Amino acid sequence: xxxxxxRYRAVTGHRLFWPAAVLVVxxxxxxxxxxxxxxxxxxxxxxxxxxxxxxxLSAPLILVALGxxxxxxxxxxxxxxxxxxxxxxxxxxxxxxxxxxQNSLAVxxxxxxMAFGVALVxxxxxxxxxxxxxxQPIIATLxxxxxxxxxxxxxxxxxxxTINSEPFRAxxxxxxxxxxxAIFIALAAALVVAAFTRRTALGMIVxxxxxxxxxxxxxxxxxxxxxxxxxxxSAACAAIAGFMMTANVSxxxxxxxxxxxxxxxxxxVVIGGTSLAGGRFFLSGTIIGALIIQTLTTTVYAMDISPQxxxxxxxxxxxxxxxxxxxxxxxxxxxxxxxxxxxxxxADKPKEQVPA
Amino acid sequence: xxxxxxxxxxxxxxxxxxxxxLVGGVAACGNSDTGGGSKDDGxxxxxxxxxxxxxxxxxxxTTSIKESAAAAGIELKFDDAxxxxxxxxxxxxxxxxxxxxxxxxxxxxxxxxxxxxxxxKDAGIPVILTDRSVDSxxxxxxxxxxxxxxxxxxxxxxxxxxxxxxxxxxxxxxxELQGNTGAAPANDRKKGFGEAIAANPNLKIIASQxxxxxxxxxKQVMEQFLKANPKIDVLFAHNDDMGLGALEAITAAGxxxxxxxxxxxxDAVKDGMxxxxxxxxxxxxxxxxxxxxxxxxxxxxxxxxxxxPARIETEETTFTTEQAKEALPNRKY
Numbered sequence: 226x227x228x229x230x231x232r233y234r235a236v237t238g239h240r241l242f243w244p245a246a247v248l249v250v251x252x253x254x255x256x257x258x259x260x261x262x263x264x265x266x267x268x269x270x271x272x273x274x275x276x277x278x279x280x281x282l283s284a285p286l287i288l289v290a291l292g293x294x295x296x297x298x299x300x301x302x303x304x305x306x307x308x309x310x311x312x313x314x315x316x317x318x319x320x321x322x323x324x325x326x327q328n329s330l331a332v333x334x335x336x337x338x339m340a341f342g343v344a345l346v347x348x349x350x351x352x353x354x355x356x357x358x359x360x361q362p363i364i365a366t367l368x369x370x371x372x373x374x375x376x377x378x379x380x381x382x383x384x385x386x387t388i389n390s391e392p393f394r395a396x397x398x399x400x401x402x403x404x405x406x407a408i409f410i411a412l413a414a415a416l417v418v419a420a421f422t423r424r425t426a427l428g429m430i431v432x433x434x435x436x437x438x439x440x441x442x443x444x445x446x447x448x449x450x451x452x453x454x455x456x457x458x459s460a461a462c463a464a465i466a467g468f469m470m471t472a473n474v475s476x477x478x479x480x481x482x483x484x485x486x487x488x489x490x491x492x493x494v495v496i497g498g499t500s501l502a503g504g505r506f507f508l509s510g511t512i513i514g515a516l517i518i519q520t521l522t523t524t525v526y527a528m529d530i531s532p533q534x535x536x537x538x539x540x541x542x543x544x545x546x547x548x549x550x551x552x553x554x555x556x557x558x559x560x561x562x563x564x565x566x567x568x569x570x571x572a573d574k575p576k577e578q579v580p581a
Numbered sequence: 582x583x584x585x586x587x588x589x590x591x592x593x594x595x596x597x598x599x600x601x602x603l604v605g606g607v608a609a610c611g612n613s614d615t616g617g618g619s620k621d622d623g624x625x626x627x628x629x630x631x632x633x634x635x636x637x638x639x640x641x642x643t644t645s646i647k648e649s650a651a652a653a654g655i656e657l658k659f660d661d662a663x664x665x666x667x668x669x670x671x672x673x674x675x676x677x678x679x680x681x682x683x684x685x686x687x688x689x690x691x692x693x694x695x696x697x698x699x700x701x702k703d704a705g706i707p708v709i710l711t712d713r714s715v716d717s718x719x720x721x722x723x724x725x726x727x728x729x730x731x732x733x734x735x736x737x738x739x740x741x742x743x744x745x746x747x748x749x750x751x752x753x754x755x756x757e758l759q760g761n762t763g764a765a766p767a768n769d770r771k772k773g774f775g776e777a778i779a780a781n782p783n784l785k786i787i788a789s790q791x792x793x794x795x796x797x798x799x800k801q802v803m804e805q806f807l808k809a810n811p812k813i814d815v816l817f818a819h820n821d822d823m824g825l826g827a828l829e830a831i832t833a834a835g836x837x838x839x840x841x842x843x844x845x846x847x848d849a850v851k852d853g854m855x856x857x858x859x860x861x862x863x864x865x866x867x868x869x870x871x872x873x874x875x876x877x878x879x880x881x882x883x884x885x886x887x888x889x890p891a892r893i894e895t896e897e898t899t900f901t902t903e904q905a906k907e908a909l910p911n912r913k914y
Contacts (some may be wrong), residue, residue, distance in 0.1 A: 259809055268835055275808050282801060347832040375663075383640045385796070385822065387852055398829075474796040474826050481795040526805035530786045 240498045243550040244513045251520050251542075252276075258528055271400040275527060281398075282473075282513035283460025283519035284407035285310070285466035287512050289486050290413075290493040291418055292459030294511045297494050299452050300435040300503025301362035303353060303459045306490060309344050310467030310483025315380040316340035317468060318388050318477035327390040336393070341464050347373070348460025366456075370487065377479035387476040398474030407469050414462060419508050428506075431455065435503030489518050496546055517546065626656045628676030630686035632713075633664040638850060641914030642687075642870035643721045649873030655880060666690055677704045681879045685709040691716045698722035707883040713765070720891060724883045727875055727893045731769030731869050732755050737866040737899050738770075738817060738845045739777025742784065745843070746815075749783055756806045757789035758799050758818040758827060766868075767791070770819045770847055776836040787813075799823025803830035816899060818846045821853025821865065828861055839863055849900055851912055857905035865905070867897045870914060875885065 236242055237316050251519045256274070265274035284289040289306050295301045320336040341398030347369060354365035399406035430451055438448040465485070470478045495501060496517055497510025521542055525535045546552045627650060631643055643659075650657035658681060666689045677700055684706055688694060694715045699722060700869050701708050708723040715723070746753050755778070760767030771789070778784040788806050793800035799818060806813060806842075809828060818824035824846035831838045838844055839861045839905035846853055849867040856862045872895045882889050900908065 261808070268833075273833070278801075278804050279810075310834065385852070433878075470797060474800055474829065476796055476823075478795060478797075481793070481797065522801070523805055526790050526802050527809050528810065529790060532759065532789075532791045536762075 234531060236452075241510055241513060243555075244496055244498070244510060244517065244546070247546050247549065248513060248517050248520060251517065251524060255520075255524055255527060258337070262527065266445060267403070267480045271403045271405075274424050275523060277405065279516065279519050279523050280408045281405035282523070283515050284405070285469045285483075286410040286486065286489055286493060286515040286519060288460075288462045288466040288469070289410040289483075290490040290497075290511045290515045291415055291508065292455075292462030293487075293490040294494050294497070294499055294508060295418070295422070296430060296459045297491070297499055297501060298431050298435045298503055298506035299455045300438065301452065301455065301503075302366065302491065303351065303456060304363065304366040304487050305347070305369035305373055306459060306463040306466075307483035307486045308370050308377065309347055309460050309463035310470055310486060311377035311477075311479055312347065312373055312380065313340040313464035313467035314342045314471030314482045315377045315386070315477045315479050316343055317393065318386045318471055319380055321388045321390050321393055322386050327388055328392065328393050333390060333392040337468065338469070343460070344460045344464030344467075345457055348457035351455070351460065352456035355456060356449040356452040374479070377477075377482070379479075381477055383478040383479070385476050385478045389475065393468075394472050394475050397469045397474075407473075410465065410469070414465065415508060415512060418458075422506075422508070432504050432506065435505070437504075471489055490515075492543065493518055496550065498550065605647050624654065624656050624783045625683065625880060625884050626658065626679075626681040627683045627877075628658045628660075628672070628679070629682040630660045630662055630672040630676075630684075632662060632669075632687045632689050638848065638868075638870045641850075644871070644914075645871040645873035647873075649877050653874075653877035653881070655877055662689060665690055666693060670793060673697050673701065677701055677706060680704070681706065682884050683709065685705055685711055685876060685880065687712040688715050695719065696721065709876065709879055709883065711872060712870075725879060725889045725891055725893055725896065727872055727879060729895045729897060731766045731868075732773035732776075733894070734847045734866040734868055734897070735770035735773025735775075736777045737773075738847060738864065739774040741864050741866075741899065742817075742843070742845060743778060743780050746781060746784060749781075751783065753781075753784045753814045753816040754812050754863060755784060755786045755817060756803075756810065756813050757786050758792040758802055758816065758823040759789060760791065760794045760819040760823075761898065762791045764794075766847075767794075767819055774817055784815075786817075788889070792818070792826065794822060795857060796822045796826035799826030800830050801826075803827035804833070807831065807834040808834075813842055815843045815845065818844070820868075821846045821848040821850050821856075821862075824833065824862060826854055828856065849912075851914060854900065854905050854909050854912055857900055857902055858909050860902055865900045867899060869895050869897045871895075 252263065261277050265272050265276060267273070289310070291308065293303055317336040317340040320339055321332060324332045326332060351366050351369060352362045354368070355362050394412070395406060401409050422431065428444050430441070430459065433444070433446060434448045434451045442448045466486070467483060470482050493514035494511050496514035497512070499506050499510065501507045521539055521558055530538055632639060637831055645805045647657060647659065658676065658679070662669040662672060669686060669689055673684060673686065673696065684701055685708070687903060688710065689864050691714065695717050698708060698717060700850065702722055710726040710728070712728045714728065759771060775786070787810055790802045792802045799822065803816070803826070810904050816824065816827055818827060824844055827844070828838045831842055836842055844862045846862055846866045847866045847868055853862065857865050875893065875895065879889060879893070
């Protein structure tokens with residue numbers, strides 16, 4: 226009996242258990258509403274179905290959220306990722322649209338390299354503002370968030386740039402082994418980041434900087450450099466996400482690409498269990514967080530929840546996820562079930578810190 | 582991050598200074614068109630404040646106003662408000678000080694215009710609203726509102742569908758891609774379309790979700806519509822871009838857009854007209870940004886003191902595939 230309880234605790238106590246459980250519940254609810262929700266069929270040589278849509282559409286969010294995870298774990302935040310998505314997508318599409326042969330692989334690679342390079346510069350700009358000049362991250366990245374949107378519109382001249390390029394389209398809509406290519410790109414990025422942070426000391430260094438930058442510096446870690454790199458990496462992830470978003474519809478819309486993705490990314494990071502105060506990060510949690518957010522959006526469309534109530538629906542689910550996932554809340558809930566306290570006892574209790 | 586205080590104060594000063602200069606520079610650019618006063622030289626001076634340059638539609642709108650002002654011999658003072666009401670109010674006050682003959686603007690938002698409009702009225706300068714309206718209770722603050730009738734656009738789309746499906750015996754399943762929730766074009770087009778299709782009880786909207794006027798939004802919503810509803814006969818999208826996004830979702834589902842699913846949209850931007858000419862769309866109700874010539878006519882009339890109607894609709898039409906093929910070579914946007 227004790228052993229079973231122990232195992233039960235070990236499973237439910239795992240930090241990924243509750244986010245994963247929420248994801249399963251959401252998929253189950255969809256399946257109950259429409260039994261065909263999880264069904265996948267083979268169409269034109271690749272898999273087709275709502276779960277595949279969720280995977281494909283969550284790929285850009287996973288990428289952006291990966292970079293955001295590292296930035297947040299250094300105690301910072303990057304609000305500019307949405308604008309970086311828009312700028313990188315705009316540069317790539319603009320370059321391709323000007324070429325005589327849009328289907329040439331060389332043209333697409335050149336476009337990607339150029340846009341990626343600009344994104345790295347933008348990331349470095351954020352990094353310098355935060356790590357060298359010492360501006361608060363929320364303000365430093367807000368500059369690029371606002372100015373970057375304008376920059377993207379300047380690049381596209383306020384127009385929606387439509388392109389007709391098969392190699393570029395593949396980034397968003399291509400398939401590999403019957404699955405969307407985008408999800409492989411996102412997973413590859415996740416594996417690379419995981420390998421660098423968890424197989425080397427880098428991850429620990431990032432967490433130590435996030436925990437206490439000054440103490441880390443005194444311990445011999447070049448805090449500034451670590452913070453700088455986190456912002457560059459975040460912009461790099463956002464650039465690839467921007468390619469996927471624009472490739473998905475073969476057009477760059479400076480106004481709409483990546484709009485509000487920074488908020489979704491922060492939410493994914495938080496759902497995944499990473500502390501907004503910095504000092505701790507969970508890449509796998511972030512990925513599940515991104516999947517939850519995309520599943521939520523897809524659920525609204527699949528169930529045709531009316532637009533007037535869908536925002537409230539999303540808010541309720543997000544609040545529920547965050548509460549369920551907070552150990553302090555769960556502890557209080559289980560305690561209350563065992564031993565119901567009087568209302569006074571609840572009111573007198575000091576407020577507990579719930580990790581966001 | 583607040584704990585990292587290894588940098589010196591001068592650096593911060595430089596950063597702050599740089600951002601101030603940046604912002605100042607942008608503001609100066611915004612006002613560069615509005616310099617100089619105007620005296621009575623017989624030429625009408627029109628001060629125009631544009632919302633911004635957020636879409637292809639808006640850019641075409643700006644071009645139309647600039648070109649037709651030149652053609653009509655009206656001196657145009659143009660200001661881009663970059664989506665900010667305070668910029669727009671500042672521009673209007675500038676125009677009042679410069680004593681322009683007529684002020685026209687596309688309000689960024691509906692409310693908060695009473696004070697500045699009253700200033701213009703007191704200065705004796707007539708105001709024309711274009712494209713979007715204001716919610717001022719005092720209608721005497723502006724001469725007229727020139728813009729599209731979104732309800733009518735939805736109704737035209739619906740009436741065409743009713744005509745097409747008049748012989749349909751069974752139910753016709755319609756899915757709708759709405760604009761941003763709460764936006765006037767989305768509300769009005771939905772209303773107009775709904776009223777028109779009520780004429781035939783067989784026509785039913787089985788799903789309706791916001792695609793936020795974007796291609797990505799339209800595509801993502803359509804993907805789920807297609808999976809949740811095995812039989813979709815008609816798609817009504819509140820603008821071309823959402824319809825264009827939906828095209829890919831329909832193709833991916835193994836259906837032929839324009840044949841298996843009848844597609845109706847609103848706007849008639851270039852890419853949308855191309856899709857219509859290619860037979861992928863079936864019908865577009867135009868929402869024309871080319872209101873420049875009408876605006877110049879109005880400016881002359883109100884300057885001459887003539888009475889004008891309080892509400893003037895932009896001249897708009899509808900397109901079928903054949904009409905789109907014909908019109909496409911001459912489209913400006």
